Amino acid sequence: MSTEVDVAIVGGGPSGSAAAHYLASRGHSVLVLEKKTFPREKTCGDGLTPRAVKVLEEMGLGEELATWERVRGLRVHAAGKTLELAFPELEQWCNYGLVKPRKDLDKIVLDNAEAAGAKVLYATQVKEAIFEDGMCRGIRARRDGQLEEVRSKWVVSAEGSATTFTRTLGRERRASYPMGLAVRQYFRSPMEHSGWFEAYLEVRSGPDSLPGYGWVFPVGDGTVNAGVGLLSTFGGWRDINLHDLQRNFISQLPEEWEVNFETVCSKARAGRLFMGQSVWPPHGPGFVLVGDAAGMINPCNGEGIAYGYETGRMAARHIDEALGNGSSPSLSSYTEEMTETYGPYYRLGRKFVKLIGHPELMERLVSMGMSSKRVMGFALTLLANLEDENARGSQQRGLKALKKLAELKP
Numbered sequence: 001m002s003t004e005v006d007v008a009i010v011g012g013g014p015s016g017s018a019a020a021h022y023l024a025s026r027g028h029s030v031l032v033l034e035k036k037t038f039p040r041e042k043t044c045g046d047g048l049t050p051r052a053v054k055v056l057e058e059m060g061l062g063e064e065l066a067t068w069e070r071v072r073g074l075r076v077h078a079a080g081k082t083l084e085l086a087f088p089e090l091e092q093w094c095n096y097g098l099v100k101p102r103k104d105l106d107k108i109v110l111d112n113a114e115a116a117g118a119k120v121l122y123a124t125q126v127k128e129a130i131f132e133d134g135m136c137r138g139i140r141a142r143r144d145g146q147l148e149e150v151r152s153k154w155v156v157s158a159e160g161s162a163t164t165f166t167r168t169l170g171r172e173r174r175a176s177y178p179m180g181l182a183v184r185q186y187f188r189s190p191m192e193h194s195g196w197f198e199a200y201l202e203v204r205s206g207p208d209s210l211p212g213y214g215w216v217f218p219v220g221d222g223t224v225n226a227g228v229g230l231l232s233t234f235g236g237w238r239d240i241n242l243h244d245l246q247r248n249f250i251s252q253l254p255e256e257w258e259v260n261f262e263t264v265c266s267k268a269r270a271g272r273l274f275m276g277q278s279v280w281p282p283h284g285p286g287f288v289l290v291g292d293a294a295g296m297i298n299p300c301n302g303e304g305i306a307y308g309y310e311t312g313r314m315a316a317r318h319i320d321e322a323l324g325n326g327s328s329p330s331l332s333s334y335t336e337e338m339t340e341t342y343g344p345y346y347r348l349g350r351k352f353v354k355l356i357g358h359p360e361l362m363e364r365l366v367s368m369g370m371s372s373k374r375v376m377g378f379a380l381t382l383l384a385n386l387e388d389e390n391a392r393g394s395q396q397r398g399l400k401a402l403k404k405l406a407e408l409k410p
């Protein structure tokens with residue numbers, strides 16, 4: 001069977017559903033092909049920062065969000081101290097984050113795209129891109145044991161870090177770029193409504209302080225999501241056993257939180273984090289990449305949902321324009337906007353994570369930072385990428401200056 005649509009989207013996670021929502025809302029025929037059936041488990045910390053909240057609201061989910069677990073900022077634990085850092089008050093971003101298990105979040109957002117007019121095929125695994133005369137003209141997918149073709153004017157790869165399909169487009173992660181690895185589990189805990197993203201900045205393997213952090217996020221349904229994330233910017237990261245790291249992390253949490261191996265209520269699940277714009281360029285003849293498929297996770301904090309939503313929205317706008325103009329063969333304008341919007345910050349992020357790959361430096365930075373709430377408040381704004389074009393405070397000036405500095409050649 002062969003189907004014809006304006007846009008075929010591979011993957012129904014945050015980036016695919018955002019692209020689908022915006023394209024369908026503009027009246028284009030959109031088909032999302034998703035290999036799983038929803039709701040499905042997704043390995044994630046389930047944390048949504050103000051950046052993610054903004055796009056969810058824009059997609060019309062404001063009322064729904066009001067019922068989700070809210071956090072006012074980051075509570076950081078390190079060097080024997082605890083600091084409470086509220087999200088900054090800014091015009092461009094709200095001052096709170098949310099926690100929503102991905103099992104529910106992804107279904108809500110994909111259903112919302114369907115309500116806007118997108119069609120979704122579940123249990124459909126896309127195998128490869130169809131190229132004709134050098135242009136991507138659609139995809140081949142396996143569904144109910146049959147191989148089917150979908151012909152489209154544009155293909156969006158939103159397959160996350162799976163890579164199987166994206167490689168058939170000739171795109172791969174740049175191996176020299178940093179990558180993240182993380183593991184998470186749910187626990188029944190009285191911290192279910194703590195009101196903070198709890199972050200532990202000291203992740204150790206033996207005496208060495210590793211670049212990464214442990215988290216406990218309140219889910220609000222009697223459970224918390226707790227896990228550890230690590231960067232690949234130190235020698236020997238391949239030898240680290242994530243599950244051992246998770247066990248160590250859990251065992252050092254305060255007893256009264258009751259996050260332990262008696263309250264655990266899910267298996268530990270691990271995943272890779274493609275970060276720092278590591279898949280490049282994110283467009284080609286007839287196709288674009290969004291979210292993790294484009295390596296768009298923020299290297300500074302491991303956040304990828306917001307960037308999935310944002311790049312899905314951005315890709316949709318460029319495809320909409322191309323469809324309106326009678327289909328241009330390549331969306332280089334999308335890559336240009338990606339470079340302009342994220343280039344300086346991600347360059348800064350890549351430098352930052354390289355720096356903290358040195359254990360002594362990581363330790364010094366943490367201990368220096370923890371002695372000043374002001375410094376850590378700035379770190380929160382920086383690491384969550386909460387730049388506000390109109391704000392003029394010292395934090396905002398600092399963030400803009402650092403981005404400029406990262407532009408300089410060594």
Ligand SMILES: Cc1cc2nc3c(=O)[nH]c(=O)nc-3n(C[C@H](O)[C@H](O)[C@H](O)COP(=O)(O)OP(=O)(O)OC[C@H]3O[C@@H](n4cnc5c(N)ncnc54)[C@H](O)[C@@H]3O)c2cc1C
Pocket residue numbers: 010011012013014015016033034035036042043044045046047048049124125126127158159160161162164165182183184227269270271272273290291292293297302303304305306308
């Ligand atoms: C342990 C861990 C914790 C994390 N915590 C956070 C956090 O707290 N906050 C945050 O913002 N980010 C977090 N992230 C990152 C975040 O999970 C990703 O950045 C986000 O899921 C990216 O969305 P996406 O839509 O690009 O890809 P995905 O969410 O991976 O979605 C891809 C979809 O495509 C489908 N798919 C894949 N291949 C195919 C195929 N061939 N055919 C059809 N369908 C296919 C998959 O089933 C999936 O539904 C975490 C990641 C990990 C591993």
